Amino acid sequence: MLPTAPVALLWLQIFNPDSGLANYVLSWFGVPPQKWIYSEDWAMPCLIMMSIWGIGTGLMIYLAGLQGIQRDLYDAAHVDGAGWWAELRHITLPMLSPTIFFNLVLSIIGSFLVFTQSFVMTNGGPNNATLTYVLYLYKQGFQNFEFGYASALAWVLFMIVLVLSALVFRSAPFWVHYEGDAR
Secondary structure, three states, X not given: OOOHHHHHHHHHHHOOOOOOHXXXXXXXXXXXXXXXXXXXXXXXXXXXXXXXXXXXXXHHHHHHHHHOOOHHHHHHHHHOOOOHHHHHHHHHHHHHHHHXXXXXXXXXXXXXXXXXXXXXXXXXXXXXXOOOHHHHHHHHHHHOOOHHHHHHHHHHHHHHHHHHHHHHHHHHHHHOOOOOOOO
């Protein structure tokens, strides 16, 4: 729920090899200090660990979806003798499927748009270990002034996201259940 740049700066301090919290905690267990984002091996895993910080938005959407499921459905299933697995399979997942669909589309789009973390923390380094597609596009357009190439990269990104989103939308009638939707 926080802006990405300040969160990236916070994690930059956590992964600081000299005075970071990560090495401090690991020192309790006798693990030698790591270079974290300054290491080709650890740079991308550090960005992935940092991205877990942003899971709160999706969880809030799932919570809203769960709260939107009518309690009467669970009561009726309980009266019919359904266990937790049957409730999950026949009530929770079908009623939560629009929320799952929404989060899936947002996650597909968001996964291709990772820029700020790698730009702020490492600028694609060390040795391009954290160079993401959008950061590469940015560097081609605004650092190397290859605007035509950057534009082509943007169109390719657009087409990839469009195709993947279209596949999810095309598959939706088979697994997304909308309340009151007659089949």
